């Protein structure tokens with residue numbers, strides 16, 4: 603029994619096995635393999651169109667893979683093979699993500715954006731919200747406090763009453779992360795979190811990612827084009843090109859990999 607528990611702990615929290623995705627005649631992903639262990643920050647890099655976002659969409663059940671499997675192992679050791687799950691069910695299982703194209707409620711305040719995301723973890727249904735008994739009001743108060751705390755982690759607390767549309771691009775990306783955290787994930791997927799940020803904002807974002815990993819016991823998978831961020835933040839890196847894994851390893855291993863250098867230089871040549 604003890605042995606079973608400790609061997610479970612060593613298994614990855616996310617395992618992508620031989621995953622392929624076809625769009626008509628286009629093979630966007632071809633036999634992709636990837637895993638993330640508890641507490642790791644893993645980066646997914648590769649030229650434009652390599653299939654990175656498509657892989658995120660398959661992992662989070664927005665797309666159904668054509669072949670292969672996505673296995674999620676929750677902190678309690680429970681194993682879920684994602685196949686017929688809906689995206690919101692995947693969120694409830696403990697995987698949260700942000701999007702390459704920011705998805706916020708632009709007309710709502712910063713705090714409301716986080717509070718709404720949190721509702722997947724609350725007890726009050728529609729009737730509770732309408733009748734508002736004391737326990738619903740207490741729950742709402744707790745959501746408000748927790749949401750504000752998440753804004754503090756992402757450096758947005760002074761903007762809590764601002765409409766999301768008034769935030770800078772970098773602030774909106776950080777708000778997306780606060781919203782993802784509100785769902786209480788154990789695994790966080792970030793699709794180009796530093797896109798549109800200046801070098802100072804990118805540096806701050808890196809620190810925030812490390813802070814939240816520690817504070818919320820997270821494992822993180824991120825797609826990112828900013829190489830200084832990728833190299834300094836990641837424990838391991840996977841490199842994709844034309845829908846295939848072409849390399850993986852530590853930042854140092856990947857930096858010196860000939861195929862990786864060629865993929866990036868090849869892109870420059872194009």
Ligand SMILES: Nc1ncnc2c1ncn2[C@@H]1O[C@H](COP(=O)(O)OP(=O)(O)OP(=O)(O)O)[C@@H](O)[C@H]1O
Pocket residue numbers: 625628630648649650651652653654655656657702
């Ligand atoms: N829903 C879809 N239908 C058809 N083709 C798609 C769809 N989604 C993605 N693709 C195609 O799959 C390939 C991989 O796209 P993807 O967006 O995953 O690349 P990416 O690595 O995220 O690129 P970028 O760095 O530019 O974001 C591209 O050729 C793209 O046009």
Ligand SMILES: [Mg+2]
Pocket residue numbers: 654655656702
């Ligand atoms: Mg993408």
